[in-house]
Amino acid sequence: MHRVVSYANVAAEWFPELRLLVLARSADERAAIEDLQSAGLPNVRWVESSVLQDGDIVVPRSVKDEAVVLLRESDTHHALFMTNRCNSYCLMCSQPPTPADDSWLVDEAVDAIRHLRSPPLLLGLTGGEPLLLGVGLRRVLDAVSKYLPGTQVEILTNGRLFSDWRVAAQILTGLSTPVRWLVPLYGHADFVHDFVVQAPGAFDETLAGLMALQAQRQQIQLRIVLIEPVLQVLPELASFIGRNLPFVREVALMGCEPIGFALANRELCEVDLAQWSDTLELAARQLRRHDIPHLLMNAPLCSLPKALWPIAQRSISDWKNVYAAECEACCVKADCSGLFAWHERGWKPAPLRTIESAEAIA
Numbered sequence: 373m374h375r376v377v378s379y380a381n382v383a384a385e386w387f388p389e390l391r392l393l394v395l396a397r398s399a400d401e402r403a404a405i406e407d408l409q410s411a412g413l414p415n416v417r418w419v420e421s422s423v424l425q426d427g428d429i430v431v432p433r434s435v436k437d438e439a440v441v442l443l444r445e446s447d448t449h450h451a452l453f454m455t456n457r458c459n460s461y462c463l464m465c466s467q468p469p470t471p472a473d474d475s476w477l478v479d480e481a482v483d484a485i486r487h488l489r490s491p492p493l494l495l496g497l498t499g500g501e502p503l504l505l506g507v508g509l510r511r512v513l514d515a516v517s518k519y520l521p522g523t524q525v526e527i528l529t530n531g532r533l534f535s536d537w538r539v540a541a542q543i544l545t546g547l548s549t550p551v552r553w554l555v556p557l558y559g560h561a562d563f564v565h566d567f568v569v570q571a572p573g574a575f576d577e578t579l580a581g582l583m584a585l586q587a588q589r590q591q592i593q594l595r596i597v598l599i600e601p602v603l604q605v606l607p608e609l610a611s612f613i614g615r616n617l618p619f620v621r622e623v624a625l626m627g628c629e630p631i632g633f634a635l636a637n638r639e640l641c642e643v644d645l646a647q648w649s650d651t652l653e654l655a656a657r658q659l660r661r662h663d664i665p666h667l668l669m670n671a672p673l674c675s676l677p678k679a680l681w682p683i684a685q686r687s688i689s690d691w692k693n694v695y696a697a698e699c700e701a702c703c704v705k706a707d708c709s710g711l712f713a714w715h716e717r718g719w720k721p722a723p724l725r726t727i728e729s730a731e732a733i734a
């Protein structure tokens with residue numbers, strides 16, 4: 373793991389416990405870095421690159437003349453991948469799980485956190501299922517607290533393992549890092565949720581996990597991916613949340629990402645959101661009635677009734693966000709989530725239509 377630094381910043385950013393990859397722009401700069409190495413600084417190397425940027429966190433590959441960029445300081449969205457293992461098998465999983473032991477990713481994440489130059493506002497931890505890491509996840513969270521004060525962490529988890537009090541205690545007791553837990557819930561009853569996540573018993577475990585998070589006063593965002601079996605029960609689910617889970621901070625209704633298992637289960641995952649307008653409006657009404665904040669993610673404005681536009685967010689990470697030809701002349705493009713970059717291989721959330729005047733939409 374290395375932090376990329378410009379030559380001018382080497383003296384200011386050098387610490388014995390960090391590894392620096394110096395962007396050398398001339399023969400003189402390369403020679404100066406080699407002099408530092410000869411003088412006994414083994415944690416400084418130079419690189420010639422027009423792609424790497426000051427502040428990037430990279431893993432150089434020794435066998436090839438290349439480096440993997442883990443985090444880019446100039447990005448808006450930052451995320452660390454924690455594991456590819458999972459205890460669910462969701463119909464629309466965008467990152468299909470594998471069973472291989474990848475626990476080394478914990479050390480890599482801690483190292484990446486140590487090497488970041490300045491705390492990002494937000495850091496996502498994703499998987500796979502991060503709770504499978506147990507104390508490893510707590511190590512990462514404690515590293516954020518130590519090296520990145522002020523950074524808000526978001527963890528995408530199915531929450532099931534928090535139903536085991538030992539896991540909940542391992543990860544949550546005395547936790548000082550600000551964390552928002554992003555937990556999917558796909559039904560108001562076990563037969564729907566367990567079917568969507570392809571795991572018997574998951575509904576009960578997720579609810580127990582949510583209770584464990586609430587007992588520790590943790591922030592929870594419930595996530596509902598809008599695929600057909602979920603849309604069929606969405607108003608009942610919204611009402612269930614209002615009556616039984618009033619402590620959640622917010623509910624995110626999310627368009628499905630057309631990648632991974634969603635492509636294999638296309639008949640269940642591909643929906644035209646425009647045809648579910650009434651269902652979406654009814655669910656939003658239920659949540660409003662129970663005073664539960666809610667938002668729409670990954671849903672283009674032209675797929676939604678105008679009444680829901682105020683809760684639709686530009687949510688797709690910058691590196692995977694694109695717009696279509698219809699968007700070029702669209703007057704709401706600046707506020708619209710647009711599309712996932714891989715929609716061409718999958719599908720659009722609804723047939724797109726250029727909006728020429730926002731006032732004209734009913």
Ligand code: SF4
Pocket residue numbers: 672673674675695696698699700702703704705708709710711724725726727
């Ligand atoms: S046409 Fe494009 S920019 Fe306009 S609302 Fe639809 S997806 Fe968004």
